Amino acid sequence: MKETKGHRFFLDVYDVVRLVPYGRVTTYGAIARYLGSASAARMVGWAMNAAQGMQDVPAHRVVNRIGLLSGKMHFENPFKMQEMLASEGIVVKTDKVINFEQLFWDPVVELQIG
DNA sequence: AGCATGACGAACA
DNA sequence: GTGTTCGCCATGC
Numbered sequence: 001m002k003e004t005k006g007h008r009f010f011l012d013v014y015d016v017v018r019l020v021p022y023g024r025v026t027t028y029g030a031i032a033r034y035l036g037s038a039s040a041a042r043m044v045g046w047a048m049n050a051a052q053g054m055q056d057v058p059a060h061r062v063v064n065r066i067g068l069l070s071g072k073m074h075f076e077n078p079f080k081m082q083e084m085l086a087s088e089g090i091v092v093k094t095d096k097v098i099n100f101e102q103l104f105w106d107p108v109v110e111l112q113i114g
Numbered sequence: 115a116g117c118a119t120g121a122c123g124a125a126c127a
Numbered sequence: 128g129t130g131t132t133c134g135c136c137a138t139g140c
Contacts, residue, residue: 009136028122032135038123039135045121046137064122071121081121118140126132 009035013047014054016107020061023088024105025097027065034107049074060084067100 012035020026028044037043044062048071051057060081064070072081072095082092091098 029124032122037136040137041122041135042120043122043136048121059121062121065124069121074121116140119138120136122135124132124134127130 009037009040009043010047010050013044014051014057016111017048017051017057017059017062019107019111020058020105023090023103025061025063025067025085025090025100025103026105026107027063029065030104030106030108031062034111045071058084061088061105063097063100067097067104069095069097 013031016031016034017026028041028048029038031044032038032040048057048059048062051059052074059071060075062071069081069085069092072078075081082095085092085097090103097103
């Protein structure tokens with residue numbers, strides 16, 4: 001376990017993901033941007049990979065910028081992510097969130113800091 | 115130390 | 128509008 005700043009990044013990512021409302025989704029890039037590392041989208045995904053077992057962190061509500069379930073392969077089952085989203089009323093078609101723009105929850109906007 | 119990879123994103127051809 | 132390349136930051140070999 002390293003004690004680099006990256007550790008802090010993890011906690012921040014989890015914190016933001018936990019704030020994603022039921023039935024809404026956000027993106028890796030949006031989270032990264034909210035945390036001040038606009039180009040650390042990959043790190044967000046990386047953090048999600050570690051957040052797998054944490055039920056507190058709704059990783060299934062995090063998709064890529066076009067609403068694609070790019071991380072479904074990393075769940076218990078490749079279809080688990082879609083199932084969880086479906087249970088929240090989010091329609092997924094061909095691994096893509098329908099009405100993504102409407103369901104998109106951007107922390108930078110929703111959690112406006114000032 | 116250098117090279118390859120990745121749950122991304124934006125730029126370019 | 129689609130396909131490819133580069134940048135990003137951390138990890139693994």
